[in-house]
Amino acid sequence: MESLEEDIQIARAKFHSLEEVPPPRPWHGTANFTCDNCHFKGHKVTKPCTVPACRGYNECGILAMHPDREVEIYEAKQELKTLTKKKPKRQEG
Numbered sequence: 089m090e091s092l093e094e095d096i097q098i099a100r101a102k103f104h105s106l107e108e109v110p111p112p113r114p115w116h117g118t119a120n121f122t123c124d125n126c127h128f129k130g131h132k133v134t135k136p137c138t139v140p141a142c143r144g145y146n147e148c149g150i151l152a153m154h155p156d157r158e159v160e161i162y163e164a165k166q167e168l169k170t171l172t173k174k175k176p177k178r179q180e181g
Contacts, residue, residue, distance in 0.1 A: 096171045103164040110149040
């Protein structure tokens with residue numbers, strides 16, 4: 089029972105850490121676009137990007153640009169849900 093409770097706490101912490109949104113990045117130009125390479129807003133998409141590529145969701149905070157992060161969040165949510173269902177309800181008497 090204690091092991092299950094620990095697993096639930098770990099799964100909950102993992103889920104909450106994946107849901108955290110990093111602070112927004114500054115704009116890198118004036119256009120109303122987001123670059124597909126570096127994920128800075130403000131690039132003209134027709135020009136090649138000279139800024140280093142985005143290294144992950146925690147760098148840019150744009151979930152739509154990182155579908156792998158969406159999958160991680162979904163899996164963590166499902167794991168938490170599964171573990172919570174295994175936990176027996178407290179009996180009140």
